[in-house]
Amino acid sequence: MKKLTFVATAVLGLLSTTAAMAQSTVTLYGVADGGINYVSGLKNGSSTAIASGIMEGSRWGMRGNEDLGGGYKAIFTLESRFELDTGSMSNRPASGTQLPDRIASTVAASLTNLAIPPALKAGLIAGTNTNLANSAFGVNLAGNLFDRQAFTGLITPFGAFTLGRQYTPAYLTTAAFDASQTQSSLAAGQVASLPAAFDIRLSNTLQYGIKTGGITATLMYGAGEVAGNSSAGRFLGGMVMYKADGFSVGFGHNEKKNEFGQKSLTNNVLGATVDVGPGTLYGQYATIKDNNPSGLGSISGGVAASAIANGLPSALAPAVGTAYQNAYNAAFRQDANLMHVGYKVTSGVHTVVVAYNRLNDKRAVNADTDSYGATYTYALSKRTNLNAVLTRFNNKGAGQAAPGGNGFLGGVTSSAGTDSTNVAFGIRHYF
Numbered sequence: 001m002k003k004l005t006f007v008a009t010a011v012l013g014l015l016s017t018t019a020a021m022a023q024s025t026v027t028l029y030g031v032a033d034g035g036i037n038y039v040s041g042l043k044n045g046s047s048t049a050i051a052s053g054i055m056e057g058s059r060w061g062m063r064g065n066e067d068l069g070g071g072y073k074a075i076f077t078l079e080s081r082f083e084l085d086t087g088s089m090s091n092r093p094a095s096g097t098q099l100p101d102r103i104a105s106t107v108a109a110s111l112t113n114l115a116i117p118p119a120l121k122a123g124l125i126a127g128t129n130t131n132l133a134n135s136a137f138g139v140n141l142a143g144n145l146f147d148r149q150a151f152t153g154l155i156t157p158f159g160a161f162t163l164g165r166q167y168t169p170a171y172l173t174t175a176a177f178d179a180s181q182t183q184s185s186l187a188a189g190q191v192a193s194l195p196a197a198f199d200i201r202l203s204n205t206l207q208y209g210i211k212t213g214g215i216t217a218t219l220m221y222g223a224g225e226v227a228g229n230s231s232a233g234r235f236l237g238g239m240v241m242y243k244a245d246g247f248s249v250g251f252g253h254n255e256k257k258n259e260f261g262q263k264s265l266t267n268n269v270l271g272a273t274v275d276v277g278p279g280t281l282y283g284q285y286a287t288i289k290d291n292n293p294s295g296l297g298s299i300s301g302g303v304a305a306s307a308i309a310n311g312l313p314s315a316l317a318p319a320v321g322t323a324y325q326n327a328y329n330a331a332f333r334q335d336a337n338l339m340h341v342g343y344k345v346t347s348g349v350h351t352v353v354v355a356y357n358r359l360n361d362k363r364a365v366n367a368d369t370d371s372y373g374a375t376y377t378y379a380l381s382k383r384t385n386l387n388a389v390l391t392r393f394n395n396k397g398a399g400q401a402a403p404g405g406n407g408f409l410g411g412v413t414s415s416a417g418t419d420s421t422n423v424a425f426g427i428r429h430y431f
Contacts, residue, residue: 024065024066024067025064025065026062026063026064027062027063027064028060028061028062028431029060029061029062029063029430029431030058030059030060030061030430030431031056031057031058031059031428031429031430031431032058032084032428032429032431033052033053033054033055033056033057033058033084033406033407033426033427033428033429034050034051034052034053034054034058034084034085034426034427035050035051035054035387035424035425035426035427036048036049036050036051036424036425036426037049037050037051037054037405037422037423037424037426038421038422038423038424039094039402039403039410039420039421039422040420040421040422041393041402041413041414041418041419041420041421042094042095042402042411042413042414042420043095043098043413043414047094049085049094050085051085051405051407051408051424051426052082052083052084052085052086052091052407052408053083053084053405053406053407053408054184054387054389054405054406054407054424054426054428055183055184055375055377055387055389055405055406055426055428056183056406056407056428057081057148057406057407058081058082058083058084058407059079059080059081059082059148060079060080060082061077061078061079061080061148061149062076062077062078062079063075063076063077063078064076065155070157071155071156071157072154072155072156072157073154073155074152074153074154074155075152075153075154075155075160075162076151076152076153077149077150077151077152078146078149078150079146079148079149079150080145080146080147080148081139081140081147081148081407083407088143089140089143089144089145089147090138090139090140090141090142090143091138091139091140091407091408092137092138092139092141092409092411093137093138093194093402093404093408093409093410093411093412094402094410094411095402095410095411095412095413096133096137096411097130097133097134097137098133098411098412099129099132099133099137099412100194100367100398100400100412100416101398101400101415101416102331102365102367102398102400102416103129103328103331103332104125104129106327106330106331106365107125107128107324107327107328107330107331108125110323110326110327110330110331111125111323111324111327114320114323116307116312116316116320120307120310120311120312123306123310124303124306124307124310124320124324125324127306128299128302128303128324128328131302132296132299132328136295137194137409137411138409139407139408139409146165147165147201148165148201149164149165149166149167149201150164150165151163151164151165151166151205152164153207159208159209159210160208160209160210161206161207161208162206162207162209163205163206163207164203164204164205165201165202165203165204165205166201166202166205166207166220167200167201168198168199168200168201168202168205168220168235168237168254169218169219169220169237169238169239169252169253169254170198170199170237170239170252170253170254170267170268170269170286171198171199171200171201171252171254172218172239172252173239173241173250173251173252173269173271173284174188174189174198174252174269174271174284174286174338176241176248176250176271177248177250177269177271177272177273177282177283177284177340178282178284178340178342178355179280179282179340179342179343179344179353179354179355180342180344180353180355180375182406183353183375183406184375184387184389184391184405184406184424185371185373185389185391185403185404185405185410185422185424186342186353186355186357186371186373186374186375186389186391187357187406188284188286188338188340188355188357189338190357190371190391190401190403190404190410191338191357191358191359191369191370191371191393191401192288192336192338192359192369192401193401193404193409193410194401194409194410194411194412195290195293195332195334196265197265197267197286197288197334197336197338197359198254198265198267198286198288199235199254199256199265199267202222202235202256203222204222204223204224204225205220205221205222205223205235206220206221206222206223207219207220207221208220214242214243214244215240215241215242216239216240216241216243217238217239217240217241218237218238218239219237219238220235220236220237220238221234221235221236222234222235222236222237222256224257224259226259229260229261231257231261232257232258232259232260232261233256233257233258233259233294234256234257234261235254235255235256235257236254236255236256237252237253237254237255238252238253239251239252239253240252246274246275247272247273247274247275248272248273249271249272250269250270250271250272251268251269251270251271252267252268252269253267253268253269254266254267255267256294258292258293258294258295258296258297259294259295259297260292260297262291262292263291263292264290264291264292264293264294265288265289265290265293265294265334266287266288266289266290267286267287267288267289268286268287269284269285269286269287270284270285270286271283271284271285272284276343277345278345278347279343279344279345279346280343280344280345281341281342281343282340282341282342282343282344282355283340283341283342284338284339284340285337285338285339285340286337286338286339287336287337287338288334288335288336288337288338289334289335290332290333290334290335291333291335292329292333293329293332293333293334296325296328296329296332299321299324299325299328300318300321300322300324300325301321302321303320303321303324303325304317304318304320304321305317307320307321333363334363335361335362335363336359336360336361336362336363337359337360337362338357338358338359338360339357339358339360340355340356340357340358341355341356342354342355342356343355349378349379349380350376350377350378350379351376351377351379352374352375352376352377353374353375354372354373354374355371355372355373355374356370356371356372357370357371357372358370358371359399359401361397361398361399365397365398366396366397366398366399367395367397367398367399367400367416368395368396368397368399369393369394369395369396369399369401370393370394370396371391371392371393371394371403372391372392373389373390373391373392373422374389374390375387375388375389375390376388383429383430383431384427384428384429384430385427385428386425386426386427387424387425387426387427387428388424388425389422389423389424389425389426390421390422390423391403391421391422392419392420392421392422393410393413393419393420393421393422394419395413395416395417395418395419395420396417397416397417398416398417399416399417400412400413400415400416400417400418401413401420402420403420403421403422405424410422
């Protein structure tokens with residue numbers, strides 16, 4: 001029987017741990033990526049700033065293994081982000097806490113028949129928008145030390161089992177079939193980042209992984225760990241990829257329930273690559289569906305409390321809170337398709353990626369965004385390279401996305417339909 005080899009999450013497309021697993025060691029590793037980042041079309045005009053994570057999010061980590069014999073190995077990975085420009089562990093987009101215009105307009109339209117004073121209605125919307133933005137619009141706002149990855153596991157003769165905070169299967173699939181491998185503002189997911197179209201990483205997950213021949217596959221279960229509701233926050237996902245000489249194909253699926261146990265963000269990703277000429281052609285198609293967004297469960301109680309504090313009779317407050325809860329649920333729903341086609345070619349020290357991405361929003365608000373552009377990498381050595389990025393975002397209808405980087409969100413442009421251009425120059429060093 002052909003010998004099987006098995007891999008943990010970090011091997012599946014984003015981080016290579018094969019070398020580290022060859023010995024019983026603990027390895028310190030990381031990426032320091034920073035440069036100058038220019039973005040146009042923002043509320044205050046344009047932004048030029050020193051940024052961390054233009055091509056890849058700056059990070060440091062530890063990974064290790066112990067050979068237990070008989071084909072068994074104990075493994076672990078702990079990985080922490082850092083901001084090269086400030087030394088902190090979190091960041092916010094250049095647009096700050098600004099929400100897409102469609103959020104406020106959708107909420108206001110949903111509350112047209114709510115019989116409360118107009119000034120109170122507007123004030124409650126403004127306050128809720130601020131609370132949501134302060135708690136969610138940014139990267140690692142909680143400042144968790146090992147926000148990127150934190151898992152341990154066991155490699156066995158019949159599979160790898162890992163548990164902790166890990167990359168999700170559908171995200172690994174979209175990364176594998178993205179010509180930029182999620183690097184820079186040219187990555188496919190950049191046009192669908194607010195609200196997030198994919199769960200990138202999740203805590204409290206258990207995963208089984210296998211790699212044999214050209215096939216790589218995983219299954220993941222995430223425990224919601226919500227007291228009194230075993231289905232709340234639950235996650236299920238899986239992926240399978242096949243790689244052969246000259247081409248590869250893959251499929252990934254994620255599905256999650258929100259804090260009430262309702263079906264929430266769900267993704268299907270189908271991707272492929274084929275070697276063409278001196279480089280590789282990439283393509284993928286992903287579905288994004290979320291009728292019951294997660295993370296909005298506190299709106300009802302917060303609005304009710306604010307309404308009472310502003311003079312509304314306490315008997316009416318619960319109904320007002322529920323109305324706002326339903327309105328924001330409608331505003332943050334997602335129903336879209338994401339398409340990507342790109343080409344990557346490497347010649348000596350030069351690597352060029354060109355790509356086109358399209359987010360087709362199927363909702364009535366029609367928040368469509370296209371992006372296209374190119375990246376260029378010049379390798380100074382095996383560990384250090386210089387990078388240049390040029391990406392254009394075309395927003396249509398209620399589309400309002402602004403380009404970010406691998407390590408930070410782009411946020412939103414000044415208004416719906418406003419386009420944006422990103423120009424970035426950076427240096428990246430691996431250690």
